[in-house]
Amino acid sequence: MDTKSNPKFGFNILLLCLFLKSHISLASDTISADESLSGDQTIVSAGGVFELGFFKPGNSSNYYIGMWYSRQLVSLETIVWVANRETPVSDRFSSVLRISDGNLVLFNESNTPIWSTKLASTTTSGSAQAVLLDSGNLVLRADGSNASTSEPLWQSFDHPAHTWLPGARIGFNTVTNQTLILTSWKSSEDPAPGLFTLELDPNGSNAYLIFWNRSRQYWSSGAWDANSRIFSRVPEIRLNYIYKFSYVTNKNESYFTYSVYNPKTISRFVMHTSGQIQQLTWLEISSKWNLFWNQPRKQCEVYNLCGAFGSCNEVSTASCNCLTGFEPKSEIEWNLRAYSSGCSRITNPQYCNTAATGAKYRAPDVFQEIRFMSLPENNQSVVVGDISECGSICLNSCSCTAYAYDSSTGCSIFTGDLLNLQQLGTGERSGTTLYIRLGSALPLIKSVNANK
Structure with missing residues (x-):
């Protein structure tokens, strides 16, 4: 057969090349000890829910390692987690994310480590691998460990950014002295930690969520009613057919978590740059995020939103x-x-x-x-x-x-x-x-x- 005279042959080769390119960048949910991620390469969770790689927010010239919903599920780029919030890179092709000394480490253009999971050498005595789960949790495990039974060495759910995903926690651990809080972006084009945070009452005397502008509290959810499973100042939860909230407390830790009744529902909470917490659900028909509720309801209730003068x-x-x-x-x-x-x-x-x-x-x-x-x-x-x-x-x-x-x-x-x-x-x-x-x-x- 004369391949030069057969246009279908050339077209088929082009499709094969495009498939292989996609296959190479999207087939794996894991970064193993002998692998790395750079440029436009990404890893995708096993069920195709989340993707992780380099991204650039808006018109910014900086790049970050971040996690977003797969474009097959959410057509709008929606970042849910950022690793190097305060240390961006300028060239994603000469920067690399890889396993190094048992840690997941991001190296910049000068091969300088600028972000790491920061595990002690005693914790990571062997090799490790990073796996992106369908829950949106990036976990670091000992190589060869059982993913379903073994505790991760490190997980992104313990280091939330501005988004609270189903299954993740907001709270604190008194043993590890670890606090799990949401922190807004500085602006829509700068994921560095902003002014506004959402956290569980740090005194532990009451089960409620509070908002801060730096050291100033400006809103609280009200006390948690375990029987009705609502916050006293968020009556919308009573009508909420999407989420199921849970509060867990013991001598070691206290935290809130939630799940979605319908596992096919794509939903999230965001600590917005406006200082408001937003509950958003993806509407596939209209291809947009629907705002179910936000608190505080009035924008001007956010303390010192507009700065001096x-x-x-x-x-x-x-x-x-x-x-x-x-x-x-x-x-x-x-x-x-x-x-x-x-x-x-x-x-x-x-x-x-x-x-x-x-x-x-x-x-x-x-x-x-x-x-x-x-x-x-x-x-x-x-x-x-x-x-x-x-x-x-x-x-x-x-x-x-x-x-x-x-x-x-x-x-x-x-x-x-x-x-x-x-x-x-x-x-x-x-x-x-x-x-x-x-x-x-x-x-x-x-x-x-x-x-x-």
Whole structure:
């Protein structure tokens, strides 16, 4: 047969090559001692549920070792776990993930280890292999051990990122001093640990989940009712036909875990960059993730979401806006809806600057009037006769950045960065007028002269 004159032969060869390429990269769920992963190579769990390899988030130039749902199940790239969250690589083809001295280790372009399972040599005396399970758990086992009966040497379920998968745990172990928490990404293009975390009550006195912005708690699920199997502040769980929650506690550990009633359901919890926990379920018909519920329900309940001098607004298209006279410290981060860096002044106040130089004339700063605001934290109450005296006191104190006055509560002075601001609706009675100190060069609404 003349193969050159047979177009079907060439087409069949092309299909065979494409199949072999796919077969080479997707056939195995294991990285053994004599194997490695680099470039576009991946491993896939035995049932084809999860895939692990290098990925690049959004428009970032960095690459990470991550785990995502197989594209055969979820058409949208959905990362559920990241190994090297704080140490990305720039070239995935010259970086490699392999077994080294009984550990799973990621080496960068310079062949420098930048991430590892960090097991002691006494734990990994023999060779090991990494296996990706259909549960989304990446486990490191002693080579030749029984996968169904032996305890893993290391597992990704003990090192969660921002996603809580069915079968994984949120809690702590008092013996190993290990805490299992969810931590948000820094932004949609940076999987480094962000500000927001979800964890089990660290005191152990109550079974409930709490949210933190660094060291500040801003929401809790309420106590766990073992009989009704619900959290008191999450009534949606009562109607939840998807998940079955369980709470386990003993002298060694305490944790929450959950399963799905229908094993074919693809669902997950995510500690989002917004500071909210989201329950999402994949809808195959519409090829999108459906948000079943999220907490806290209101975005502005997330503590200090907008950073210093940023104001949260529930009805605005953008959750955060800088106060008048301020601009985002990082335009790139704000465009990604990561607002924690806050805002900086466009023009610095002049009054204290001229006072420091000994100038005879000190240009009065102006105060921007912003109505229907929640007041910042750490206010200092001052006894005054009227609003003019309140403003003068603030103006003559170089550390004062804002003031507020109400006939019933009196004068409040605020110093330093203004945190946790919220723009309230016109019908909300708790709203107060806040006066923000700005430079004298800006043509603003209300000014207070030091000589008044």
